[in-house]
Amino acid sequence: MKKIILLVLAxxxxxLPVAPATFAAGERLTVRETFxxxxxxxxxxxxxYILNFMPSGDIQLWNNRKRxxxxxxxxxxxxxxxxxxxxxxxxxxxxxWNNTPYWTSDNNAWANAWYGQGNVPVNLVGDLLIVQDxxxxxxxxxxxxxxxxxxxxxxxxxxx
Numbered sequence: 127m128k129k130i131i132l133l134v135l136a137x138x139x140x141x142l143p144v145a146p147a148t149f150a151a152g153e154r155l156t157v158r159e160t161f162x163x164x165x166x167x168x169x170x171x172x173x174x175y176i177l178n179f180m181p182s183g184d185i186q187l188w189n190n191r192k193r194x195x196x197x198x199x200x201x202x203x204x205x206x207x208x209x210x211x212x213x214x215x216x217x218x219x220x221x222x223w224n225n226t227p228y229w230t231s232d233n234n235a236w237a238n239a240w241y242g243q244g245n246v247p248v249n250l251v252g253d254l255l256i257v258q259d260x261x262x263x264x265x266x267x268x269x270x271x272x273x274x275x276x277x278x279x280x281x282x283x284x285x286x
Contacts (some may be wrong), residue, residue: 135160155255157216161185161209167225172259183228185209185220187263189286196261199229211265214280216251231279233266236259250278260284 133158153170155161161168161179168177175196176188183206187197205222212219233250241247252265254275262284268275 153257154213157208157213157253158274162208168255168257170257170259170261174259175257175261177257179209179264183207185222185229187257187281187283189261190277196283196286203228207224208224211252211255214251216249216265216267217252218252218255218279226266233265233279236279240280247273247276247278253277258284261286 153168155168161177163179163181163183165179169175169178174189174191176190178186178188180186180206183201183203185199185201186195188195199220201220205226206220206228207223209218209220211217212230213232215233217233219227220229220231221227233252233254234246236248237250247267247270249267249270251269252267254266256264256269257267258264263281264277265279266275267273267278270276
């Protein structure tokens with residue numbers, strides 16, 4: 127009797143629809159996902175660097191081994207509830223549930239400083255954020271087949 131009940135339960139569970147994940151996981155955040163207060167932190171593959179969403183509304187990148195914060199958004203507002211990649215501008219956007227922005231990445235300023243004036247890629251629309259094993263938090267454009275993946279913004283914390 128137990129086997130029949132387990133079999134019926136297994137068949138029933140197979141038929142349940144599975145919704146795609148909409149929350150960030152692992153070491154990355156895609157343009158279709160959100161990183162929210164209460165969600166699991168983003169963790170580098172080597173488990174050394176952790177991106178936390180603090181209840182105060184601050185996003186913090188920590189070196190887990192040294193137990194030190196190496197970067198943060200410097201935002202303190204209890205209304206801030208989510209971090210996402212804006213699908214139109216490709217910028218990181220820290221906002222409340224009404225999509226009011228409190229902090230955004232400045233992809234253009236970062237790219238000018240990183241690549242040098244006149245050498246900036248044309249498309250600075252990011253679609254993938256990764257907590258890298260070197261401690262750098264990097265927003266990439268992965269959609270330009272000719273150039274491959276290239277950074278459009280970063281925390282510049284690699285090696286800390």
